[in-house]
Amino acid sequence: MRSVEETIIEQIRKAAEGVASSEVRLGIGDDTAVLRAPREGREILLTTDQVIENTHFVRHKHPARALGHKTLARGLSDVAAMGGEPLCFLLSLCLPEWARGSWLRQYIYGMFQVAKREKAPCAGGDIARGECFCAALTVVGTVARGKALRRDGARPGDLLFVSGRLGGSELGLSGLLSEASGRSAAVRRHLFPEPRLALGRLLSGLRASAAIDLSDGLSMDLARLARSSRVGAEIDAAAVPLFPGASLEQALHGGEEYELLFAVRPAARVPASAGGVRLSCIGRVRKELGVVLRTAHGVENLEPRGYQHFSGDRNGSRGE
């Protein structure tokens, strides 16, 4: 007789079969996975992220398939922000009673749809029961040696760009929490974010001076990039690309966009779009610390007001 744990591992192993990789020499089922060393001239990227009930999602509102998608997409987005390529991932699941059976099948299905498309095989993980749902996903990637797009390389005079259009995820979340039914474009945007892997590789080729993915909101993630680089920034409100129906407020502070924010030297040739995703210049890096917003009424401080898990709500004001 198989234990529940072994049945779930078997389920994941089957889903994982569709995403083979010659890099993974030994996958699910031993004490550790074994990976080939990356090919000559490449370094290893490592990132881990959690998806937790009532912190990152509400069980009765977020479909299991979307959560599986997002759990993996978030990790891949971090690899994209470094200009890298995914190699494989590890999945840890802490599962309460309710998150089994068909819910779990949908969750795994959503995750492996992304895994297949992005060619990211599952190399292992850990399954255990617990009192709340918590997924921790680790992505391993590679990047050309010395070419990782870090947060700390922005210099005064650099131009700041974002990919896509902002505010859609926040707008979609409001829609999801209030509506009884319906799947607007914004709700889909919130539920199924796309990691910008091709764009990340392009930026690595363009020698972008710094990059970060927008997970906690433009205002907060830009403040992080600026702080890491020991610089400030000025954003032009009119230049921030808005998702249809989203407000400037949602675009500036809404979380979970998973678009890339990056800085380039003024002479860099940034295309107008990459892989169908538009790239917009929204401002510039300056020497004076702090982030400011230029509007028709003048210049004001842009406080970091993105999502903070420990403040317990969105658009709180607990950032530095």
Next chain:
Amino acid sequence: MRSVEETIIEQIRKAAEGVASSEVRLGIGDDTAVLRAPREGREILLTTDQVIENTHFVRHKHPARALGHKTLARGLSDVAAMGGEPLCFLLSLCLPEWARGSWLRQYIYGMFQVAKREKAPCAGGDIARGECFCAALTVVGTVARGKALRRDGARPGDLLFVSGRLGGSELGLSGLLSEASGRSAAVRRHLFPEPRLALGRLLSGLRASAAIDLSDGLSMDLARLARSSRVGAEIDAAAVPLFPGASLEQALHGGEEYELLFAVRPAARVPASAGGVRLSCIGRVRKELGVVLRTAHGVENLEPRGYQHFSGDRNGSRGE
């Protein structure tokens, strides 16, 4: 003002400073960590394990420092079982209100004591709030190419060995749950398991045919090794090394020993001890499937009865 999340990350970053590594080119604080590729001729090991409240520990019985120790030691034990060396680790924490302040400081202290001793730097992680405590720890290691000690290499005729003395962790857990105070040797054994990294490297040199770490109990982990290798095994009850005060039952089925079980060709020269830890021959691999126990009364089947998270109790009978 710093957010709670940033304060905790700062706490971990400070603890991590004591464990530097030239392999980690970029550690805590960017979208991903960046590691140097392993040196020529080595492959990468990857493992992840969780420590969850009321599944792996009881808050009012298990000290925070011991849990920090065990969270990392479990991952390192998996690397030991493959014959590898740790390179770094990533820590994901899902933290309820109670697991902050001094509890968390003790937890981090316990973890980084192990990290320092085993030279395993922390390269990153993720901190978020949640309703139950759940830690997911990923360890990255390296091993000589093609030399990883897998579970599936045991062959009929091989001798089976275990390190250390068994049953102490189970005995210590009973003591911990029943006693109001007191720290017997068995309780210490349960709270502070030691990853057998030096032994793992020795076994890789000895070309052991298979190895596994004893996390869920000898009966269950031996059944896994035998199943992976498509062989059976016979254990000699009198040869199983008992922790002082532990019963044969506890030695056969008690979990969380983190000793290594390994198979070697009969001609292999296994020393009597390695780094102060005794190595005992406890049986042999046979062609007939299933695991049997030889006692003074004859031969009987040894059912896998170790710890199964989903059965909800120890020594349940949900193994295959």
